[in-house]
Amino acid sequence: MSDPVRVRFAPSPTGLLHIGGARTAIYNWAFARSQGGTFVLRIDDTDRERSTDENTASILQAMRWLGLDWDEGPDAGGDVGPYFQTQRGDLYTHALELLKDKGQAYPCFCSAEELDARRQAAMASATFSGYDRTCRSVSREQADARIMAGEPHVWRVRVPENRGDVVIDDVIRGEVTWPAESMDDFILVRTDATPTYMFATVVDDWKMGITHIIRGDDHLSNTPRQIAVYEALGAPVPLFAHMGLIFGADGKRLSKRHGATSVVAYAEQGYLSEALLNYLALLGWSIDDATTVFDRERLVSEFDLTRVSKTPAVWDPEKLDWMNGVYIRAMSPSQLVDAMTPWLEAENLASAEDIQARRPWFDALAPLISERVKRMDEIVPMVRFLFDESVEIDEASRSKVLEKDGAGSALDAAAEGFAALEDFDAEHIEATLRAVPEATGVKAKIAFQAVRVAVTGTMVSPPLFESLELLGKQASLARIAAARPLASD
RNA sequence: GGCCCGUUCGUCUAGCGGCCUAGGACACCGCCCUCUCAAGGCGGAGGCACGGGUUCGAACCCCGUACGGGCUACCA
Numbered sequence: 001m002s003d004p005v006r007v008r009f010a011p012s013p014t015g016l017l018h019i020g021g022a023r024t025a026i027y028n029w030a031f032a033r034s035q036g037g038t039f040v041l042r043i044d045d046t047d048r049e050r051s052t053d054e055n056t057a058s059i060l061q062a063m064r065w066l067g068l069d070w071d072e073g074p075d076a077g078g079d080v081g082p083y084f085q086t087q088r089g090d091l092y093t094h095a096l097e098l099l100k101d102k103g104q105a106y107p108c109f110c111s112a113e114e115l116d117a118r119r120q121a122a123m124a125s126a127t128f129s130g131y132d133r134t135c136r137s138v139s140r141e142q143a144d145a146r147i148m149a150g151e152p153h154v155w156r157v158r159v160p161e162n163r164g165d166v167v168i169d170d171v172i173r174g175e176v177t178w179p180a181e182s183m184d185d186f187i188l189v190r191t192d193a194t195p196t197y198m199f200a201t202v203v204d205d206w207k208m209g210i211t212h213i214i215r216g217d218d219h220l221s222n223t224p225r226q227i228a229v230y231e232a233l234g235a236p237v238p239l240f241a242h243m244g245l246i247f248g249a250d251g252k253r254l255s256k257r258h259g260a261t262s263v264v265a266y267a268e269q270g271y272l273s274e275a276l277l278n279y280l281a282l283l284g285w286s287i288d289d290a291t292t293v294f295d296r297e298r299l300v301s302e303f304d305l306t307r308v309s310k311t312p313a314v315w316d317p318e319k320l321d322w323m324n325g326v327y328i329r330a331m332s333p334s335q336l337v338d339a340m341t342p343w344l345e346a347e348n349l350a351s352a353e354d355i356q357a358r359r360p361w362f363d364a365l366a367p368l369i370s371e372r373v374k375r376m377d378e379i380v381p382m383v384r385f386l387f388d389e390s391v392e393i394d395e396a397s398r399s400k401v402l403e404k405d406g407a408g409s410a411l412d413a414a415a416e417g418f419a420a421l422e423d424f425d426a427e428h429i430e431a432t433l434r435a436v437p438e439a440t441g442v443k444a445k446i447a448f449q450a451v452r453v454a455v456t457g458t459m460v461s462p463p464l465f466e467s468l469e470l471l472g473k474q475a476s477l478a479r480i481a482a483a484r485p486l487a488s489d
Numbered sequence: 490g491g492c493c494c495g496u497u498c499g500u501c502u503a504g505c506g507g508c509c510u511a512g513g514a515c516a517c518c519g520c521c522c523u524c525u526c527a528a529g530g531c532g533g534a535g536g537c538a539c540g541g542g543u544u545c546g547a548a549c550c551c552c553g554u555a556c557g558g559g560c561u562a563c564c565a
Contacts, residue, residue, distance in 0.1 A: 012565060112562090112563065115563090116562095119561085123561085125490080130561070173494075173495090176494075182492050187562085197565045198565090216559095217495085217558085217559070218558085218560080219565095221492075221493055221559055222559095222565095224493090245558080245559090247558090249499095251557065251558085252558095282501070282502085283501065286501085286502055289502080289504075290513050291513085292502095292513075292515085309501090309502080310494080310495060310496095311496070311502095313501065314501075316516085318500085319500070319515040322516085323515085325527095329528075369527095370528090371527060371529090372528075448524040448525075449525065452524075453525095460527090462525095462526085463524075463525085464525075
């Protein structure tokens with residue numbers, strides 16, 4: 001048996017939960033769950049300028065919405081906390097002390113300006129552009145004296161001279177090698193004594209016992225530097241898994257230019273969390289050659305880190321829409337009514353109490369719309385005619401339907417037939433309408449569309465007979481009467 | 490400039506040397522169904538970046554080239 005799996009997701013609360021971050025979280029979560037491991041959530045809030053509590057709260061909420069639960073982290077606790085980097089200052093201080101004692105870190109007094117100049121020169125001409133290790137040769141005594149004198153300095157890692165090429169066996173990409181000469185004595189602790197990202201994450205991942213680091217391949221090039229820190233610390237090096245990023249249609253990294261990029265934005269647009277989870281999981285991973293739709297349980301039972309794609313994936317809103325439609329159609333009428341309740345409430349079409357009181361009516365409405373919408377926000381416009389007092393008939397519908405010859409006669413015949421109905425249900429309504437063409441000589445298409453426009457206000461609506469039933473006899477007749485003056489005979 | 494990674498239909502992908510006449514899904518096109526719109530059914534078009542090897546045999550292995558991406562920060 002191998003060691004118990006411990007993975008983490010470590011978002012920075014400098015913004016909302018991004019869909020790229022969400023996918024990273026999903027893969028970490030699915031891997032932990034599939035391995036019976038532990039999923040840790042850590043908030044990397046070292047960027048104090050841009051990090052906010054609101055963002056943290058929103059990220060946690062978005063993760064819960066997606067159904068991603070964490071075993072350790074904010075609100076969950078755990079033995080290796082705190083789970084906010086800003087509260088872990090002591091750990092970084094101790095780690096640096098450890099490195100100093102071992103001679104694995106040294107102070108560097110080079111100014112940022114000097115470094116800049118040297119880097120420019122190196123990049124223009126030669127090969128390697130990393131730090132030239134000037135301050136490595138400063139003796140311990142000299143260094144101590146300069147520090148005592150208050151000279152500004154950073155702390156750099158001392159990469160061993162005899163360190164050979166760095167090789168990792170990436171779970172997703174296989175063996176990756178970096179030449180020893182490319183190893184840089186990069187900065188661990190800044191002039192202001194705060195740790196750099198490179199140092200803080202390694203200390204955290206080490207102290208938190210993380211066994212697998214699953215992240216975007218934008219971090220692949222950072223890996224050898226982080227390995228240098230693990231080795232300096234004498235810490236076990238975890239396994240790495242670098243996945244391809246998510247791009248926009250233009251092949252560039254996904255950003256605001258490409259539309260909504262946050263999970264909450266998708267929730268607000270009416271995407272179901274199950275659908276977004278499924279779509280995101282499938283963007284860079286697959287079960288087999290045929291499975292596209294799968295639920296959370298299947299994701300966990302089938303998840304295989306080695307099957308995650310190396311290739312960047314292009315975000316495809318159309319496929320997301322299709323998949324969301326699949327999930328909407330898969331809901332029972334009752335489930336759909338529950339899901340659409342907040343949307344109806346938000347637009348003041350009905351309150352939750354109304355809906356409960358007239359549950360059978362809403363349950364009957366659900367199937368009429370479920371196969372006609374891809375997003376929840378499309379429901380209100382589609383059913384509004386059932387809730388408003390009256391409808392406004394748009395110009396196109398009037399000219400293209402009501403002004404057709406015979407439209408008026410059809411409305412008259414329909415009204416007459418409806419008025420005579422005792423049971424105003426879809427079946428009788430259909431029979432009545434189907435009799436109209438014969439009685440009036442008006443084409444069925446024209447007759448049906450005339451009634452549709454009169455009752456719904458538009459040429460496109462849910463199925464007519466059922467819609468009329470749900471509207472009720474009185475309202476239906478009133479709308480036909482109201483539209484009649486607009487219609488040609 | 491240096492180092493690293495990647496490249497299968499428009500898009501997401503299956504493929505891990507013979508099962509490939511390259512499979513599935515979205516999108517697209519056509520037909521069917523049909524009270525509009527959908528949903529659904531059936532069918533179609535569409536791809537191994539390029540060039541060299543290796544092999545009896547290559548989408549799969551190797552080497553180049555091209556293109557794309559990442560890192561090269563006292564950002565994360």
